[in-house]
Amino acid sequence: MTGPNPEPQDRNGQVRIEMLGTPRITGGTHAHTLRTTDLAALIRLRPGRTTEYLCRAMDPVNPWSTRSLHPRLSELRNEIGLTDDETPLLPRPKNGSGYVFHPAVASDWHQFQQPAATGLAGSPAQGTADLESTMALVCGRPFDGRTLPWADPVIQEMLSRITDTTHTLARRHSDGDTPDLDAARRTVLQALDIEETSEVLHRDLLHIERAAGNPAAVRRTVSRLQQMARTYDITLDTLTENTIKLVLSDHPSPITAS
Structure with missing residues (x-):
């Protein structure tokens, strides 16, 4: 041709x-x-x-x-x-x-990898900007809408790295004397739209909403998490079940719990 x-x-x-x-x-x-x-x-x-x-x-x-x-x-x-x-x-x-x-010839995945590794290894003061820049590259679920058997392993790697990056960003936004819970929430919600089965991200969101004093949002997040488990026939981790009990109780919520 x-x-x-x-x-x-x-x-x-x-x-x-x-x-x-x-x-x-x-x-x-x-x-x-x-x-x-x-x-x-x-x-x-x-x-x-x-x-x-x-x-x-x-x-x-x-x-x-x-x-x-x-x-x-x-x-x-x-x-x-x-x-x-x-x-x-x-x-x-x-x-x-x-x-x-x-x-x-560039690719967004290769542009994601190095800053993500640097940001995850760096201190909050030095690495957060790198993590923010990598998440700005993420526009949806990797290979969204395409069924490509050869791509399955790399898609799982991409999802794992996106989850790690998001979890670290959520913790960093939530730590310190002046936490930015709105930024933490936006980051986690973006990633949950991509990887809705991630329990660690659901736990992050539960801690964020509890720390923000949003009981209605806590209950919505618990319902979303439980519905996800039913939909995908997933047995929730013990840590996840304990987090649900914690955020629905009157005990203080450690924002940076794993």
Whole structure:
């Protein structure tokens, strides 16, 4: 498949493959089909894979043929274009090597990972801004709306890191002499929309609402948590059950409980 000559990319409009929400490609020259976007995500997350691997991964039940794959690759090359020095952003493999994007091609997941690691390891004073910046990249459930067997392991990793980041942010916003419970609540609610089965985030929200003096919100959160457990046939952790008893009692609520 041939197409118009791709235009060099302006670095202010860097090509980026987004996966922390509905998959899409930003900064390219054309609109992108779902299949082309899925293929781009696969190559970005599994660099160096062969033609045979890509064909199997894109449809494990009915693997693509090379006749199906190559037009998609050509379409992707045309859509994302070239670097400023006219180097293809998706070079053709040489000497048996696999498919790898040019380093100029970014992804929101890779942009999330390093600041998240730095923020989680840093002190509240130094690391909170990094965690806030990583959560700003999250637009929804990873690969929202797409069923991609090859992506299942990385989706679970993404959800785990989002949960860890949110939990740490909630604690940091809730700690200290001047806690910002509104910021803590916003962070937790954003993550619960993405990972509604996370008990640690439900516990965070219960402690936040208890500390804020919102008994009605506490009861709503307990009901939401119990409904989630029924929907997914989950037996709640002992810690979660104890947290429910605590926030519904008259005892003080430790905001930073695990």
